[in-house]
Amino acid sequence: MKQLMEAKHLRLAVLASGRGSNFDAICEAIDKKVLDAEISVLISDNPNAPALQKAAARGIEALHINPREFAGRDDYEAVLVRELRARNADLVILAGYMRLVGKVFLSAFENRVLNIHPALLPSFQGLHAQQQALDYGVRISGCTVHIVDEGMDTGPIILQKEVPVYDTDNEETLSERILLEEHQIYQQALQLIAEGRVWIEGRRVFIQKQSGEA
Numbered sequence: 473m474k475q476l477m478e479a480k481h482l483r484l485a486v487l488a489s490g491r492g493s494n495f496d497a498i499c500e501a502i503d504k505k506v507l508d509a510e511i512s513v514l515i516s517d518n519p520n521a522p523a524l525q526k527a528a529a530r531g532i533e534a535l536h537i538n539p540r541e542f543a544g545r546d547d548y549e550a551v552l553v554r555e556l557r558a559r560n561a562d563l564v565i566l567a568g569y570m571r572l573v574g575k576v577f578l579s580a581f582e583n584r585v586l587n588i589h590p591a592l593l594p595s596f597q598g599l600h601a602q603q604q605a606l607d608y609g610v611r612i613s614g615c616t617v618h619i620v621d622e623g624m625d626t627g628p629i630i631l632q633k634e635v636p637v638y639d640t641d642n643e644e645t646l647s648e649r650i651l652l653e654e655h656q657i658y659q660q661a662l663q664l665i666a667e668g669r670v671w672i673e674g675r676r677v678f679i680q681k682q683s684g685e686a
């Protein structure tokens with residue numbers, strides 16, 4: 473079994489393509505000192521991502537890197553890696569980042585890229601996970617924090633939280649209810665890593681109990 477990271481104050485880098493509410497929730501957890509971390513940079517592939525403005529408003533460096541300016545994914549990711557290394561990022565947090573991450577990126581940050589997904593994986597991978605859950609008719613959906621591998625939403629699971637699905641739900645109402653839990657479990661997973669309590673063996677992730685914890 474391998475420790476994901478020794479206990480430390482985390483230097484995070486965030487990749488986001490859109491709204492940035494998970495980014496905001498992580499910033500608030502840091503401000504409230506429930507998460508022992510700092511965010512060194514937010515990078516977006518989308519020049520119009522509200523997340524860029526949110527980062528700038530918080531005084532966090534906000535960078536747009538346009539994937540279309542590169543010959544292919546490997547070249548784009550090589551630049552991402554260079555920028556993240558230049559800022560000594562311990563962990564890369566995907567927060568609504570709408571691209572698959574490839575070999576170049578993952579080999580530079582093995583087991584150090586995290587994602588949040590709005591369903592209980594391995595159910596409902598990919599886009600519109602909340603609508604997929606409604607269409608399937610599950611009574612319980614939720615969200616998952618996982619380590620990123622080359623697949624789409626397939627990496628080892630760190631934390632999950634269930635959310636009930638109501639008869640009256642539509643994609644919007646279910647998404648809102650799941651989002652509230654996303655904001656909680658992402659920061660919780662990060663704090664567990666900051667405390668050095670996350671261990672991994674194969675696909676299985678183990679959370680070390682605190683002394684006195686049952």
Ligand code: GRF
Pocket residue numbers: 488490491492493494495567568569588589590651654
């Ligand atoms: C969240 O629902 C997250 O689970 C998914 O994309 C959405 C991003 O929302 N991966 P936000 O940009 O963090 O508000």
